[in-house]
Amino acid sequence: MNLTLKVWRQKNKKVNGKLETYQVAGISEDMSFLEMFDVLNERLVSEGTEPIAFDHDCREGICGMCSMYINGQPHGPLQGVTTCQLHMRSFKDGDTIVVEPWRAVAFPVIKDLVVDRSSFDRIIASGGFISVNTGNAQDGNSLPIPKDDADKAFMAAACIGCGACVSACKNASAMLFVSAKVSQLALLPQGQPERQDRAMKMVAQMDAEGFGTCTNTGACAAECPKEISLENIARLNREYLGASLGSTN
Amino acid sequence: MSNKLDAKIPEGPIADKWTKYRSTVPLVNPANKRSLEIIVVGTGLAGASAAATLAEMGYKVKAFCFQDSPRRAHSIAAQGGINAAKNYQNDGDSVYRLFYDTIKGGDYRSREGNVHRLAEVSGSIIDQCVAQGVPFAREYGGLLSNRSFGGTQVQRTFYAAGQTGQQLLLGAYSGLERQVGIGNVTMYTRHEMLDVVTIDGKARGIIAKNLVTGELERHFGHSVLLCTGGYGNVFYLSTNAMGSNVTAAWKAHKKGANFANPCYTQIHPTCIPVSGDHQSKLTLMSESLRNDGRIWVPKKQNDTRLGNDIPEEERDYYLERRYPAFGNLVPRDIASRAAKERCDAGYGVGASKMAVYLDYAYAIERYGKIEANKKNMHNASKEEISEMGKAVVKEKYGNLFDMYKQITGEDPYELPMRIYPAVHYTMGGLWVDYNLMTNVPGLYALGEANFSDHGANRLGASALMQGLADGYFVIPYTIGSYLSSEIRTKAISTDHPAFAEAEKAVRERINKLLNIKGKQSPESFHKRLGKIMWDKCGMARSEKGLKEAIAEIQALKNEFWSDVRILGDADEFNPELDKAGRVADFIELGELMCVDALNRNESCGGHFREEYQTEEGEALRDDENFMYVAAWEYEGESKWNLNPEPLIYENIKIAQRSYK
Ligand SMILES: Cc1cc2nc3c(=O)[nH]c(=O)nc-3n(C[C@H](O)[C@H](O)[C@H](O)COP(=O)(O)OP(=O)(O)OC[C@H]3O[C@@H](n4cnc5c(N)ncnc54)[C@H](O)[C@@H]3O)c2cc1C
Ligand code: SF4
Ligand code: FES
Numbered sequence A: 001m002n003l004t005l006k007v008w009r010q011k012n013k014k015v016n017g018k019l020e021t022y023q024v025a026g027i028s029e030d031m032s033f034l035e036m037f038d039v040l041n042e043r044l045v046s047e048g049t050e051p052i053a054f055d056h057d058c059r060e061g062i063c064g065m066c067s068m069y070i071n072g073q074p075h076g077p078l079q080g081v082t083t084c085q086l087h088m089r090s091f092k093d094g095d096t097i098v099v100e101p102w103r104a105v106a107f108p109v110i111k112d113l114v115v116d117r118s119s120f121d122r123i124i125a126s127g128g129f130i131s132v133n134t135g136n137a138q139d140g141n142s143l144p145i146p147k148d149d150a151d152k153a154f155m156a157a158a159c160i161g162c163g164a165c166v167s168a169c170k171n172a173s174a175m176l177f178v179s180a181k182v183s184q185l186a187l188l189p190q191g192q193p194e195r196q197d198r199a200m201k202m203v204a205q206m207d208a209e210g211f212g213t214c215t216n217t218g219a220c221a222a223e224c225p226k227e228i229s230l231e232n233i234a235r236l237n238r239e240y241l242g243a244s245l246g247s248t249n
Numbered sequence B: 001m002s003n004k005l006d007a008k009i010p011e012g013p014i015a016d017k018w019t020k021y022r023s024t025v026p027l028v029n030p031a032n033k034r035s036l037e038i039i040v041v042g043t044g045l046a047g048a049s050a051a052a053t054l055a056e057m058g059y060k061v062k063a064f065c066f067q068d069s070p071r072r073a074h075s076i077a078a079q080g081g082i083n084a085a086k087n088y089q090n091d092g093d094s095v096y097r098l099f100y101d102t103i104k105g106g107d108y109r110s111r112e113g114n115v116h117r118l119a120e121v122s123g124s125i126i127d128q129c130v131a132q133g134v135p136f137a138r139e140y141g142g143l144l145s146n147r148s149f150g151g152t153q154v155q156r157t158f159y160a161a162g163q164t165g166q167q168l169l170l171g172a173y174s175g176l177e178r179q180v181g182i183g184n185v186t187m188y189t190r191h192e193m194l195d196v197v198t199i200d201g202k203a204r205g206i207i208a209k210n211l212v213t214g215e216l217e218r219h220f221g222h223s224v225l226l227c228t229g230g231y232g233n234v235f236y237l238s239t240n241a242m243g244s245n246v247t248a249a250w251k252a253h254k255k256g257a258n259f260a261n262p263c264y265t266q267i268h269p270t271c272i273p274v275s276g277d278h279q280s281k282l283t284l285m286s287e288s289l290r291n292d293g294r295i296w297v298p299k300k301q302n303d304t305r306l307g308n309d310i311p312e313e314e315r316d317y318y319l320e321r322r323y324p325a326f327g328n329l330v331p332r333d334i335a336s337r338a339a340k341e342r343c344d345a346g347y348g349v350g351a352s353k354m355a356v357y358l359d360y361a362y363a364i365e366r367y368g369k370i371e372a373n374k375k376n377m378h379n380a381s382k383e384e385i386s387e388m389g390k391a392v393v394k395e396k397y398g399n400l401f402d403m404y405k406q407i408t409g410e411d412p413y414e415l416p417m418r419i420y421p422a423v424h425y426t427m428g429g430l431w432v433d434y435n436l437m438t439n440v441p442g443l444y445a446l447g448e449a450n451f452s453d454h455g456a457n458r459l460g461a462s463a464l465m466q467g468l469a470d471g472y473f474v475i476p477y478t479i480g481s482y483l484s485s486e487i488r489t490k491a492i493s494t495d496h497p498a499f500a501e502a503e504k505a506v507r508e509r510i511n512k513l514l515n516i517k518g519k520q521s522p523e524s525f526h527k528r529l530g531k532i533m534w535d536k537c538g539m540a541r542s543e544k545g546l547k548e549a550i551a552e553i554q555a556l557k558n559e560f561w562s563d564v565r566i567l568g569d570a571d572e573f574n575p576e577l578d579k580a581g582r583v584a585d586f587i588e589l590g591e592l593m594c595v596d597a598l599n600r601n602e603s604c605g606g607h608f609r610e611e612y613q614t615e616e617g618e619a620l621r622d623d624e625n626f627m628y629v630a631a632w633e634y635e636g637e638s639k640w641n642l643n644p645e646p647l648i649y650e651n652i653k654i655a656q657r658s659y660k
Helices: A033-046 A118-127 A147-157 A164-168 A175-186 A195-208 A219-223 A231-244 B017-024 B030-034 B045-057 B095-105 B112-132 B164-182 B247-254 B318-322 B332-344 B361-374 B382-408 B463-483 B497-516 B522-537 B543-563 B575-599
Strands: A003-009 A018-024 A096-100 A109-111 B037-041 B060-064 B185-188 B191-199 B202-210 B216-220 B223-226 B265-271 B294-298 B356-359 B417-426 B443-445 B628-634 B640-646
Touching (some): A033 B522, A118 A195, A164 A175, A175 A219, B037 B202, B095 B112, B164 B185, B191 B216, B191 B497, B202 B497, B216 B497, B223 B463, B247 B443, B294 B332, B318 B332, B497 B543, B497 B575, B522 B543
Parallel strands (some): A003 A096, B223 B443
Antiparallel strands (some): B202 B216, B628 B640
């Protein structure tokens, strides 16, 4: 198929960027969206134009590195799929596709489609863990965990830290990301001792990084490639409220 | 045989070696730890666990990764699970059995001492991960669930759906970030190590490139740990992440570190077949699928019917036929070769004919019936059984089935999956002793980057185990034996001439690459290298092919250095430039792999030389002449010296590996 691509080009953080138009021809349906970019980039190199920079690594939908805002949707039109797992069979011959980077104050553009998401690491560093040193652990089976709780924790833990939720949100809020980690650990017995402290610290760091506030529009969960549920946000709100009121449940 | 390399395996009975060693290894007191600096390059399972643990112990740690976050290391993609000799299933597992399975699985080409230690610490890994909040799969009673992997007859694999690597890495990452928050680890993301700095023969730091700004940085450390993963991407197409590369290990090799068994590569039997020239990587379908899926091809050659239309009696379940004792769960090297054999003989399926079926129809029916019994539905219809069976399969393997569907456009709940072997893992790597130290004092290698524990073939679910064993439970002890003698070494200024020289060399190479201004992209060279490697140093190798490959690689190298085209500048974010540097290193590694494969005149594990096979087509080892680790020392362009380290088996009786 033949397509028209409008891609955000920006040399670096300091200069302004703009959309450039490229025609691509001979794209097969079996290609992934990123393989289509590979084809375009090979051509750009042969024409002496700098290839388009974009983040990617696993190309299996699990590392969370790929991050394209495609026709107004993070990770493109398919539900529950990352950019790298989006295939060209989701598009039609003759389509025009607009590709931009994530947009958020807390995710500054580095180059073209590549943004800086180190704010997510700092949120985890502020409290997204259980404080257990290596060697401190007791036997794994000494702590039975109801399957249902374990499954729910797992569903929350499936977050890949891609940032699509932030990019989908009109306020650029990181609530879905933060709530996924808070929920995972709050659902497990191991996470109980630091539960309240964790919620407080992670929310404080999220605010400090310049993410917006959550106004419950739900755009985040609708675009999340791992289908992280809004229930997690509700849980985070309870945890946070509980913590700030000093209750102990 | 010359014996230049000392593996430093402790004396004593196998079961006591590690315990005794651990309780006698010199310690570093807490005050001294605070003034000792450790550089950890790579923050996958091995690096993140090592960095977090060493920081908890009080060392000052600097950690590096090339992705934008440590959470994205290639370990994240591991699917199926992690082994541990817990014997929770009461099926006869033990430390000895895991030890034995691993040595046998590796086709008797790994060290007894290392492997036994690995089996010993395996249980603590699970405990540690559970304590961190890793949500492993559980049974209804709340206890941990297990499944089987290839090459074993017990259930010792712990898992978190098909996302085990993700959950383990996020656990290790959370431990690492906790130390970053406290200030014990300084984390450098989007940084690539481009050289090791040695002073008086000891590793004392690295040169790293800030990938965002292009700046070269000098970092000092009392020791340097390379946890930089495997080199499967030398084949261009592999199941590895796009960024996985050999650069860090290769730079260390050129600074004197021996590279061991480079030709031992693992071809994984169950991957989604190549669909066209545009293909940028291959996707694994986890080995755990062989627990329940059955592999077959039509009994008739060039059968063009769809899988579902071929009746039962016209299917050849060739693994079950050839290896009745292990069936579909034979080790990877054997399953891969058997698939290749069937396809080469004209029994392949799908449009390309280079695929075999992995079929879930039988498992869906079996699970459906179990569910019906559980629910007391004695008259369940075929459809009901199938629905219930699909639900069980979905819970166990849902994400893998989704991925298959996403990539191929076919529904694996309804049609058998098409699979074919693909490059997956590299058993070879930097040579290390029992302490995980390379032959360069102070320079260590952990995880897939070292060669240590898997011999000529790794068993499934053992890489995660080894990476975390190295990082959580081995290096924290063994590093003491070196650092305890370094407590008087003050931090060395990075103005030292050795740092200046190393930085200069790195800069010159970058400029050289940029100034070639040729016509071909780094990507195109990578593809061509991959093709040479896959055709001549892949699943089957021969003297003739390897000799041709060496000549072709040398020619490719010349062409690369005279015709590569890299756009953009050195002082900016420039992924093309980074890629070019990695491809240049892969080309050199490719040559060494062929040299090693040519030297090893036997077949063992993942290394199959066509000249050396039994009548039934099984790998034929030559224990008399090749029971050694081939450690290669760099001696200049296209020149290596072989330092063999003999392998000594005191506990396990060497036999021809049989899974029949
Ligand atoms: C698809 C897939 C599925 C798998 N499934 C399983 C499984 O189920 N069970 C199992 O046991 N094993 C599995 N494996 C194997 C296993 O995942 C890997 O062997 C293991 O995760 C490697 O971990 P590591 O820490 O050694 O390296 P990696 O996770 O590869 O990490 C390498 C690190 O080094 C960094 N790095 C590399 N070079 C440089 C440099 N020059 N400068 C700075 N940083 C650098 C990277 O940024 C990264 O942080 C699987 C592998 C694949 C490909
Ligand atoms: S919550 Fe979803 S969208 Fe947000 S970072 Fe996690 S996986 Fe990405
Ligand atoms: S590249 Fe890893 S999730 Fe897309």
